[in-house]
Amino acid sequence: MTTLDSTVDYDVLIPNNVALASDARVRRGLERWHPGYIDWWMDMGPDGFQTSDVYLRTAVRVESKGADKWAVFDYVKMPDYRWGILLAPEDPDRKIPFGRHRGEPAWQEVPGEYRAMLRRLIVIQGDTEPASVEQQRFLGKTAPSLYDMRNLFQVNVEEGRHLWAMVYLLQKYFGRDGREEAGELLRRRSGSEDAPRMLGAFNEETPDWLSFFLFTFFTDRDGRMQLESLAQSGFDPLSRTCRFMLTEEAFHMFVGETGVTRIVQRTCEAMTAAGMDDPTDVEAVRALGVIDLPTIQKKVNLHYSLTLDLFGSELSTNSANFFNAGLKGRFREHRLEDDHRLHEATYGIPEPSNGGWSVALHPALNALNARLRDDFTDDCNLGVGRWNKTIRESGVDFEITLPHVAFHRQIGVYRDLHATPEGDLVSEDDWNRRRHEWLPDDADRAFIESLMKPEFRPGHYASWIAEPRIRINHKPGDFEWVKLAEA
Numbered sequence: 001m002t003t004l005d006s007t008v009d010y011d012v013l014i015p016n017n018v019a020l021a022s023d024a025r026v027r028r029g030l031e032r033w034h035p036g037y038i039d040w041w042m043d044m045g046p047d048g049f050q051t052s053d054v055y056l057r058t059a060v061r062v063e064s065k066g067a068d069k070w071a072v073f074d075y076v077k078m079p080d081y082r083w084g085i086l087l088a089p090e091d092p093d094r095k096i097p098f099g100r101h102r103g104e105p106a107w108q109e110v111p112g113e114y115r116a117m118l119r120r121l122i123v124i125q126g127d128t129e130p131a132s133v134e135q136q137r138f139l140g141k142t143a144p145s146l147y148d149m150r151n152l153f154q155v156n157v158e159e160g161r162h163l164w165a166m167v168y169l170l171q172k173y174f175g176r177d178g179r180e181e182a183g184e185l186l187r188r189r190s191g192s193e194d195a196p197r198m199l200g201a202f203n204e205e206t207p208d209w210l211s212f213f214l215f216t217f218f219t220d221r222d223g224r225m226q227l228e229s230l231a232q233s234g235f236d237p238l239s240r241t242c243r244f245m246l247t248e249e250a251f252h253m254f255v256g257e258t259g260v261t262r263i264v265q266r267t268c269e270a271m272t273a274a275g276m277d278d279p280t281d282v283e284a285v286r287a288l289g290v291i292d293l294p295t296i297q298k299k300v301n302l303h304y305s306l307t308l309d310l311f312g313s314e315l316s317t318n319s320a321n322f323f324n325a326g327l328k329g330r331f332r333e334h335r336l337e338d339d340h341r342l343h344e345a346t347y348g349i350p351e352p353s354n355g356g357w358s359v360a361l362h363p364a365l366n367a368l369n370a371r372l373r374d375d376f377t378d379d380c381n382l383g384v385g386r387w388n389k390t391i392r393e394s395g396v397d398f399e400i401t402l403p404h405v406a407f408h409r410q411i412g413v414y415r416d417l418h419a420t421p422e423g424d425l426v427s428e429d430d431w432n433r434r435r436h437e438w439l440p441d442d443a444d445r446a447f448i449e450s451l452m453k454p455e456f457r458p459g460h461y462a463s464w465i466a467e468p469r470i471r472i473n474h475k476p477g478d479f480e481w482v483k484l485a486e487a
């Protein structure tokens with residue numbers, strides 16, 4: 001068996017490193033799917049900037065070697081972006097790392113008995129990719145800078161590429177039903193009544209830039225956790241696909257984390273300059289043209305809790321089946337030291353007891369969603385810690401925290417409880433009465449919306465967000481990240 005080259009063939013309609021040139025069936029299937037994808041991009045992709053030149057990154061290889069970077073940067077009109085099919089290099093000795101087939105050679109073809117399960121995993125992952133593009137399509141018009149606009153569009157084209165990645169797997173390995181699923185991925189629409197996207201958070205709106213940064217921080221990070229566990233898959237083409245997607249995904253989290261940092265920094269700078277030391281005096285802080293920290297906390301509560309629901313029910317026989325079958329592993333399975341089968345293992349899940357919380361042990365196999373969610377929370381807390389460092393260094397007395405796991409949940413073992421962000425259980429009436437202490441209300445949304453004025457002059461930033469400290473590809477501060485086609 002030959003190992004595929006890590007360089008990508010760009011002299012063809014669909015750039016790829018999977019030897020599409022010699023795979024006529026799949027190439028034709030993808031070529032037939034392509035026009036529908038472009039139609040979808042024009043209908044549901046960024047609204048109003050399709051003829052602008054955007055300074056975008058395009059992957060040209062799947063690994064960095066010496067001075068050869070895996071991506072190049074250049075001005076591109078988004079509809080001309082080279083969406084391609086890129087898989088991380090094959091390891092011919094790779095073994096299935098967990099589950100009942102642990103130690104057997106990784107599968108290069110779909111095992112018949114797991115076909116339906118595997119297809120479902122790929123479709124669910126694939127559905128999230130175009131959904132976020134749809135959710136973010138109007139944000140370009142209110143971008144706080146050309147730099148941020150460029151980052152939004154970079155995230156959008158890469159989510160488009162991730163859709164290609166999943167569609168390739170469907171078309172290559174699932175025959176006719178794979179092609180049907182590929183068509184359905186272009187038919188569903190975020191927020192639609194008749195054909196919504198498959199997961200709740202992907203049908204919510206992303207109406208403003210604070211929402212966008214929190215979405216990339218929390219919800220793209222859920223995506224990262226899912227990709228990390230699918231990168232462990234015994235089905236090798238899925239593993240290799242996800243491993244390369246993770247290379248791109250790191251940037252999406254960078255956008256979210258630094259975006260919120262810059263908002264928090266700007267708020268603290270404005271407060272300090274005005275001699276204000278009470279971060280909870282919301283009206284006074286807002287009068288400075290920046291977003292007050294309590295409102296940022298409410299938005300954190302909202303986006304975090306919506307994202308926790310994406311992990312699915314804490315106790316799930318589906319996730320046990322995926323693991324046993326060797327299809328979906330744990331976060332960084334290869335670094336964990338246990339038997340990787342988990343028949344005897346247990347995992348603790350917080351549950352209410354005597355007015356407080358205690359930890360109940362469950363079979364680890366059934367609690368894999370809870371475990372992945374806990375790994376997610378740990379990872380989130382690293383970023384939240386960096387936001388708090390920015391606040392502390394500015395001398396403002398405020399701390400952003402993640403709410404309790406049971407707060408504002410719609411899915412899983414906590415969904416019928418009414419918990420405050422601190423984890424106190426209250427009656428439904430009390431919760432509803434106090435809900436807007438914890439979650440944004442119409443006035444909060446209207447205030448944020450009032451700040452969303454475009455700032456399209458190179459080197460300028462809206463009042464409520466600081467200039468970035470590190471810029472993409474070391475470009476100068478007045479760099480024209482997007483050359484606007486229309487005034």
Ligand SMILES: [Fe+2]
Binds near residue numbers: 159
């Ligand atoms: Fe993605």
Ligand SMILES: [Fe+2]
Binds near residue numbers: 159220223249252
């Ligand atoms: Fe992403």
